[in-house]
């Protein structure tokens with residue numbers, strides 16, 4: 001069935017799978033196997049030589065993961081995807097696939113702390129330089145670009161500031177200069193399709209909304225198939241010159257018959273082969289279950305969060321509510337441009353009482369969970385100044401948008417009356 005033109009609600013149920021070819025099972029089976037029997041030596045040689053695509057070993061691909069990959073690729077409007085063991089692995093692979101030691105890439109300063117650490121420290125130790133720029137002015141990306149710049153990287157809806165990234169503006173600059181934009185769309189699946197706005201690659205931590213139930217860690221990279229790696233051959237030697245790790249394959253040529261998938265095939269058959277970090281088939285199955293209700297859940301997540309933002313605005317103990325529905329000016333414009341199907345369910349607020357009030361608020365919550373996570377069906381809360389951001393100086397905290405009284409909420413799917421009641425009683429104690 002040609003499913004790519006269908007609506008998200010349909011794609012999450014049908015893209016990439018009809019029924020199991022051997023048993024006709026309708027639910028996607030968990031292929032919990034390490035390896036796959038070759039038909040004969042020619043079949044094995046074809047698979048290893050990429051003359052034929054197929055299953056060899058679950059570190060590199062697996063039929064359960066394949067359905068998840070096809071489904072998320074369809075949902076994001078891309079051509080193919082690669083599932084990985086975590087969102088962190090997906091962020092690393094997305095960049096490392098085209099960045100060699102001595103190269104650089106430009107990233108937004110508004111990033112998840114784990115991604116920041118990966119880019120600023122671990123990748124630096126690999127000889128890859130990340131140049132962080134303020135996304136308030138998209139031209140900052142152009143200014144930081146030179147001949148060794150291999151990609152741009154940003155989050156659609158970065159917390160804690162929750163100011164939507166100027167996807168189209170930065171993608172346009174990148175396309176002028178031959179630099180692809182990689183978007184972390186973890187906080188806005190369904191709500192935004194970065195590829196429609198010119199991004200070349202999308203990644204998700206599937207751990208969050210896609211899983212949706214707080215059970216499994218995973219990540220995925222989607223190749224938009226919309227970036228001309230050959231046209232910018234000088235910028236992408238890793239895709240346009242012989243790869244010694246794969247008997248001299250030139251990726252843009254070697255996989256041409258399969259479509260515009262050079263980037264994602266290379267990530268699978270070199271990085272995933274060498275580094276590991278596959279998603280387990282069981283977790284792929286869990287994410288397939290999550291995906292089936294993702295459009296429904298995102299709708300309720302967003303409705304609940306918008307109601308919380310409205311309820312908290314003007315509260316006597318709150319200095320400021322941070323959610324796209326209550327933003328003004330440029331931030332409002334960006335949210336309206338890029339979050340076409342809902343304004344997201346992450347929400348922050350600043351307590352007038354500072355750090356003490358923040359702690360008291362969290363300790364008084366009865367229904368919200370106090371966890372370092374987002375995107376669960378349950379409502380979650382955290383006080384970043386005393387937890388996730390406690391290693392940063394007050395000045396560094398302020399730069400990331402965290403003030404002493406800042407509280408971050410991930411609004412869940414409980415009844416809105418119960419969500420508001422828990423917030424109200426905790427605010428009364430703060």
Ligand code: PLP
Nearest residue numbers: 086087088112184186205207218
């Ligand atoms: N990207 C974003 C926006 C995140 O919030 C997270 C985790 O919190 C990650 C990436 C990393 O994902 P994972 O925890 O699955 O490795």
